[in-house]
Amino acid sequence: xxxxxxxLLEAETGFTYNEPGEMAIKEAIEKAVVALIIExxxxxxxxxxxxxxxxxxVIRNYWKEKExxxxxxxxxxxxxxxxxxxxxxxxxxxLLYAGDYSDAEFQPAGSVSLHAFGNHRWSVSARFGGGRIGxxxxxxxxxxxxxxxGNFRFFNQTRGTPYISLGIGMLxxxxxxxxxxxxxxxxxxxYLVSQIGYEHLIHDRYGINAFVNTRQLWDDxxxxxxxxxxxxxxxxxxxxxxxxxxxxxxNR
Numbered sequence: 703x704x705x706x707x708x709x710l711l712e713a714e715t716g717f718t719y720n721e722p723g724e725m726a727i728k729e730a731i732e733k734a735v736v737a738l739i740i741e742x743x744x745x746x747x748x749x750x751x752x753x754x755x756x757x758x759x760v761i762r763n764y765w766k767e768k769e770x771x772x773x774x775x776x777x778x779x780x781x782x783x784x785x786x787x788x789x790x791x792x793x794x795x796x797l798l799y800a801g802d803y804s805d806a807e808f809q810p811a812g813s814v815s816l817h818a819f820g821n822h823r824w825s826v827s828a829r830f831g832g833g834r835i836g837x838x839x840x841x842x843x844x845x846x847x848x849x850x851x852g853n854f855r856f857f858n859q860t861r862g863t864p865y866i867s868l869g870i871g872m873l874x875x876x877x878x879x880x881x882x883x884x885x886x887x888x889x890x891x892x893y894l895v896s897q898i899g900y901e902h903l904i905h906d907r908y909g910i911n912a913f914v915n916t917r918q919l920w921d922d923x924x925x926x927x928x929x930x931x932x933x934x935x936x937x938x939x940x941x942x943x944x945x946x947x948x949x950x951x952x953n954r
Contacts, residue, residue, distance in 0.1 A: 740764050773859075782859055784906050786946040789817035793913075795940025797833045805838035811938065820946050823858045827851040827867070835936055847873035847917075849895055867897040871917065893935075894918045901944070909944045 740761055742748050750756060773782055793813050799806040811833020819825040829849045836842030851869035873891050899913030915938040 736760065736764060783821050784859065784861065784903055785820040785909075786907070786948040787819060787821050788949060789820045789944050789946040791815040791817065791827075791942055791944035793831075793911075793940050793942025795833070795913075795938045797835050798937040798939075799835040799837060799934075800936055801934035807836055807838055809834035809836060809842070811940070813942075815944075817853075817944065817946075821858075823855050825853045825855070827853055827869075829871075843875045845873050845875055847871050851895065851897070855901070862900065862902040864898070864900050867895070867899070867915070869895050871895050873917075892920050894920075897938075907946050909946070910941070911944065912941045914939055 743750065743756070743761075755761075791814065793815070795811045795813070796808045797811045798808055811831060813829050813831025815827050815829040817825055817827045827850075829851060830847070832844065832846040834842055834844050849869050849871035851867045853865055853867045855863045855865045857863040871893050873893065875891075895915060895917045897913050897915035899911050901909050901911035903909045916935055917938070918935040919933050921933055
């Protein structure tokens with residue numbers, strides 16, 4: 703047909719490669735026969751005429767491949783214990799106050815941490831840090847805090863894994879600038895902390911991570927003003943690096 707303004711012409715092109723069906727079937731049958739023979743030897747159903755052939759490269763490669771397949775996913779990623787039991791970390795972040803005053807500003811913060819049981823999905827961490835929080839026209843405060851966290855990694859045997867953390871902490875305000883009679887309440891404040899993040903190992907000993915957390919105070923007196931339905935809290939957004947090590951020597 704001729705192309706005209708009322709009848710548009712559409713063209714599509716592409717390329718694909720498919721393994722011939724007979725080749726795939728042949729390879730699958732050959733693989734099954736090899737597995738049947740070697741597994742039969744292992745179970746004692748039959749024996750080799752030459753016992754010296756038990757160390758034949760075909761047999762060695764079969765057992766090696768079988769073991770690797772047990773710890774490999776469909777994308778070829780290996781599952782194995784990567785992190786050592788102990789770890790230390792450092793992170794930089796920014797804090798965002800969320801309380802009874804508006805116009806909150808992002809302020810810098812940093813922390814160091816110690817990790818235990820890093821080779822398990824469940825682990826614990828102690829984190830110590832400091833930073834600033836405040837609003838545009840009002841107060842700014844320098845804080846120090848300490849936290850105990852329980853962590854859960856979803857895929858502890860892969861290089862990359864999301865994780866969640868829950869714990870408790872205590873913060874102390876040791877420097878404050880304020881205007882319009884804005885000040886803080888108690889000097890020490892307990893809080894609940896929750897965090898989600900993602901960690902990627904660039905080496906079995908070194909990991910980098912990005913995270914978002916929130917620290918929920920136990921009352922509404924942090925900024926000296928009690929109003930609204932929710933207690934004061936603040937957000938944290940950051941990145942960090944961890945180093946994992948074993949007290950027994952070399953990592954696995």
